[in-house]
Amino acid sequence: MQIEFKLNGKEYNMEVSSTLRLVDLLREELGLTGTKEGCGEGECGSCTVIMNGKAVNSCLVLALQIRGQEILTIEALEKDGQLDKLQHSFIQNGAVQCGYCTPGMLMSAKALLMTNPNPTDEEIKISIAGNLCRCTGYNKIVTAIKEAADGKY
């Protein structure tokens, strides 16, 4: 089936199968491997992307569902060679260890800050409640999001 969509600011027109998941479209058809897959059932959040301003698990979205929609992936976070403040803050706060959850975590945080630029710690924690990280214990991730929101970077 033919679909048109906007991905990371660029218009696409593609032929996709009806069973193709968004995560596979991104990773396998378009080579955007920054989006990870950790469980395939929407529980770990590694595949989080932003769809029309909201964080979604791309393993639970069919490629067909993005027809006419706007998608942002981790590859779009950096602008004009400059890291997003969230990316800076994650690096500076040591919020990255193995890094496999990082792209999804960043996209959930980005979606939060797009609608709520001054979140409380609780709001930050809730925004990443669907993103599992096994390495960090989340403390540094929460601090990193907070500091990015506070304009430290």
Add this chain to the structure above:
Amino acid sequence: MTKDFKYVGKSFPIHDAQQKVSGDLKYLSDMTLPNMLYAKLLLSPIAHGLIASIDTSKAEALPGVIGVFTHLNTPSKAYSRYRIIPDQDFCLEDERLLTDKVRFVGDRVAAVVATSKETAKQAIALIQVEYEALPVLSTPEKALQEQETKIHPMGNLIHKYEYKLGEQVLLSEDCVVVETLTSTQKMHHAAMETHVCLADFDSSGKLTLWAACQGAFGVRTIVADLLELSYNKVRVIKVPMGGSFGGRQETILEPITAFLAKEVRRPVKLTLTREETIISTMTRPATTSRIRTKVTMEGILADCSVNTIVDAGAYATSSIDNTYAMSKKICKLYRIPYYEHSGKTVYTNTPVAGGARGWGAPEIMTALEIHMDAVAKSLKMDVVEFRLKNLVHPYDLDKASHISLGNAHVIECLKKGAAAFCWSKRYYREPNPNQARVRKGVGLACAAHKNGMYGGFPEHSTMTLKMNEDGSFILNTGLHELGCGTITSIKQITAEVLDIELDKITVLEADTEYGPYDFGSYGSRVTYICGACAYEVAKRLKEILLECAAHNLQKPKQYLAVEQGRVKIIGNESQSMSYRAIATTAKIKDNIDIVVTHTYHGTSNPGAYAAHFAEVAVDTETGRVRIVDYLAAHDIGKAINPGMVEGQIQGGVQMGIGYALYEELRIGRDGSILNGSFKNYHLLNAPDMPTVKTLLIEEGGDEGPFGAKSIGEIAFVPVAAAVVNAVNNALGTSLSELPLTPEKILASLKK
């Protein structure tokens, strides 16, 4: 340890953080090769049975299928996934590439190689297998009782041991005898990237494996010997991985993927789903430990007797060593005049147990520290005071290994931690008088672990440090970055010796063809042993650097020092030479290549120590436990990278809370897996995670680089006991069967 360092003791992000936040870093899951094929496994749906028949004709006929493999067309040579070096002890060879007898739900029955993932999946569904079911032995107790049903020909008891240390003395005074039984459960490592492997066998007869592993040389040993390839024809390259926690220590997917690539002569990638990773790779072993101590009324331990059973699951892998490891920890923590330990390692028809963060220490320390609270309670003594009377002191001898425990500061961890946590004001020495719905309580636990493998296994590491013509450096190692910040720490150590910024040092990870030998990243050996190797190799290179500069500056080398990428004459700052000038001059004028290869041999194994403190709030209506406060005090020797040390501790606490409260791979009586997905296998998420305060004791004094000791494993070790003890403090219970699920908590309140 007041010396001010320039790079050591400062916080740096993990070396590849920039690539990770950009999504640029290519993990093994992201890699593809031209002409690559996809493999898929058929895993056993039953826990115990013989394969009566297997029909692969429909799968073979499916367009796009390149090969279908079962035990009928696969070598039946047995191997041990735990083997690191040839002729290693306790590597029971009981596993095959594809089995003719299934021993757990998840055992490998068949493999398909196809042109797409989808085709491989369809082909797997077309394989028809008839099983002749056998009785299922789902627990060690059952496996030991029902001996007529043998999981492996040798029987179900894999190994047992018994040993005694010290002399039992008859006590003339009054004493108390306390006995506790603690059980710990199978736990999924839950690295965020699932298990994956990529292999290629080329026309020259060379096998290349891209492995997200913790020990590339161990992978080579197993795969080369199994496929009867010469070691120089097997190249294992360690690639970026999404977490490990011991779950990638042993060689799980590499043998079958290598075999498939060799058969089809094209690159083959095998990627497991989350469910397949949970059930078919490895788990933390389930254990039971009965501990009995005799203690004087003054609270001095007189003797300690421990009986442990380790559930190895369907294959032995590392479980014999793990059972031994459990017996070697208690004497690292407490002074005990007489100690005896007996252990059994048992096969069951359950997922395979193996290496897991802490290597036996979390299991035995959980049992021990729950026990110590029970002893203090029966003596009506404060739990801190009781422990302080018995904890080891600096430079005590480890009773089990006869090696010095080094500059062991567990007493300081406990004292300083208790003060910072305001322990004495918060602990209920009497039963909690609060009978409200939500009851709070505090708990603590001490823990001991190790620093490398010296004393029980060969222990060395080799590195080559090369100076480039422009004065930058490449350190070639056999290291494996697991996401803990290893590469950054090694850079900091090297940078400190050579006084050059981190960016000018590249550290290469394990590659069995191009790199030097190292055993791997486990056993809490990386900072202590490999870090010491980096320190030594950098020191040796610095000597050459100074000699070259001495020659050029016409000054004996004792008058020279390194500073910020230059060699200067001490006291004459104006005369100096840049590293670039030294390296270039050495190469062109003096015909010298500045390069050093060094093998560092471990000669010590001090204890790594911690004391953790938790406050919990238990809802007596729902049985749910919330951690409201947490403090972790660690004897780290010297924190090379304090930010990453803190990250390791916070991650260890997260995993430990899961161990204490939620995480359990639940197995039915028929051996079926009841929670093989993240839907019903609960990991702690951000809203449930407390803020973890850390307190680092940095007294150095051992042989690690700049005095550093291990952190990644010890960070997890005391957590579960601290949380369990806090729940028992809140409720006046004596729960000791992990995890403390709401059901168990509610049941204990009804008693």
